[in-house]
Amino acid sequence: MVVERAIALWKREHYDKFGLKLGIVSASISIIASVVFTSWALRADDFTKPAAYCSAATVTSAGRVTVLVFSLCGVDVLTLIGILVLYIFNDIALKRKIFDLQSSYQLRENICVIRFILPLTVFQTICYLIFSASTGVISLFESSVSLLTYRTLFAAFYVIPYYTMIAPILIWFIIRWSQQLKQSRLRRLKMQNTDGKEVYFRTYADMWNSELSNKH
Template sequence: MDYEKLITDPGFLLVIASQAFAGAFSAVVAIVALKRCRDLHFHVNCRILISTLLVLIFVHSACLTVLQVLQLTRYLLYPDPNKAAIPATVCFGLRFPATVCMTAFAILQVGMIAERAIAVWQRSRYESLGIAVGIIITGLCVIVSALFSMWALMQMNLRTVTVYCSAGTPETSFRVKVLTMTFCGIDGFTLIATGLVFSCNAAAVKRKFFDLQSSYQLKENLEVLRIILPMSTCQAIFHLTFSLSNSILASYESSFLMVTYRTLFAATYIIPYYTMIAPILLMLLLRITFHKRASKLNVLTKPAAKENDMYFTTYSKMWMTTAYNKS
């Protein structure tokens, strides 16, 4: 392959640079969102899961930014592919944690729904359960993500060098494709599970008799589910686009020139743009939730108007309107 044309192609370099920028921007936004999550009034288990998602976004973004900046620097300094290439061990060292994080994005959404399902089920005493549920769910999600990622990348050849570092090498392409398709299945399951938990929560709210703790927990569930649903939908759109674009591009590989194919192949990795949007979307949803809570609190704390005041105010408005019409 003529890699010299590839690493000097403006389109290819632009793709690498844009992913490096998206990764750096995502890392900064994730830190900002993580700091704002300190003000969350949700249950501690919910806060643990949301904070874990933001930490994973930061780790993914940091690994990707370091990798893409490293590759871009070597492309610009060394037009010779033999000098620009990086060891496969370095590639694996940066791609593996990024792949673990990418896998955990999907699995952690399932964990969030599982945590809310437990909150609905144990609503009368969920506050007393402490942080055990959140820690266990988070630990399981990360461990399962690491195992899936190791299975997908374990056949990568680490005794060579690579001009463009990708998780999808000739040795790992099939398993990586299976992994990305699995993301879509997990996202679909998450959306269905969100609907089921929402329905169960709504059915519980309609019951006439429940204690104050249950009432508070059910209202919190509604707020959290309204955050999870848009986040899961956004993730599903990105995963579906990523998976389909990779599959379609691989089917027509022979129809493209090498430089064009490699540029498009690199461009299909749109996860950095998801990690850039997800924290912003999360902060927006949290802001809407806080605003609704503040509005309800203002209504509850506002002193009720006296009946006489309401009567005379209404009568005065009617009198003024009548007088104005006569004039």
């Protein structure tokens, strides 16, 4: 999504000509990448083997799943950097105040997207960093502690179920917050429009009364 919005910022004047195709391509790449990496991590896995807690990893796939989790941490960090860069350049473009309707729409759309994905990305990055760091540290002591202690520690720091539970709630709050901001902005615009009309008609009435007074 960050890449798609960066392209929309770069080609904002003509984005409507290829935006739909870019969205389809981005979604397809995301789905294919998810299937490929998951298949790689769990390929030839023996699901009859015991798994720690409710993790998808077994003895066979633990190493590949760990690599995948650390890779996701890297992707999350890069995404945060990308969001920051996108925000900076989008803010620079907004301050120029020289753009057409299509460009204005894309710049405002970037603000909405950043407002949506930034909290979710920060939350996801924190969860995966905690999980990755704790998994790495616990693995160092795997040979020096009992199996019961190892699984207890693993379960204590296994934050993925909490992430799965909290993420939809966070998305719901972000959507509600965005809707409230949009409604507030519409109310301000309506008030400004009403104030403008009042000033216009008041000025017109003063001019009319002034002309009538001069005639008398």
